[in-house]
Amino acid sequence: MKDAEIMAKNPNRPLSPHLQVYRWSPQMAISIFHRATGFILATVGMITLLWWLSAIGGGAESYATFQKYVVSAGESATGFETAINWFFRLLGLAVTFSFFQHLASGIRHLVLDIGAGYELKANRTWASAAFVAAFFATAFVVLFVASRFLGV
């Protein structure tokens, strides 16, 4: 019998404790964030990278299209174009944060792989530090983009 069939037959079977019974900690959060940010980078992030490269290769007109969507729709944009622009900006923000989060968390994983950083306090501290680093790096990029492209 398959697992699914057993589950359907006896919904009251004893279950081992799962996510919902534990109090969230930075160590737990960083684990699932590593996976989620990796997924965002592998989908939205990689497609955006290819879009950017092919827009550069495609010439001035194709690069202008990329900029219109991802950077700024411009002064004369319709409400719809501005909305699409904000949608891509939010995706860009998600990819930027995912990049730094995955980078910080990945470095943490490499440290754990050599056998360091398993003491309870150190483990918790470095998990929190990875979030803080990703947040500040993302904020820096947002400020950089705002000052270089949007004249803020």
Place this chain on the structure above:
Amino acid sequence: MDSRTYIGRVRGLGSAKHGGEHWLKQRLTAIGNILLTTWLVVSLLLMPNFDQATLAQWLAQPTVAVPMILMIVNIFTHARLGLQVLIEDYVHDEGKKFGAMALLNFYVVASAVFGIFVVAKLAFTGASA
């Protein structure tokens, strides 16, 4: 009744000594990604402006095209390994798993080749206006 010799029965059932390959490749590409994406981020921060012509000329240089192609290969290999783990963890039906893995391979190989071609074309034929 199995008439094979003892060695014949166990041959092929043990470790092929490749068990750590996935794990190790993921770490090695991770280290490569740290180096290559740091290169990209620093290059972008130092870029004088972001006009298409400037970027195309920048990308067409051998010292930029080569690390960019390396970065594409490295990132897409790392993503291929990572998404494989997601599929193995969340897709339990054997048929769906096979399909998902096939789609993943198509996606990663096709998009990496596309990216490499874009960069190589710029590097070999020069920046178009």
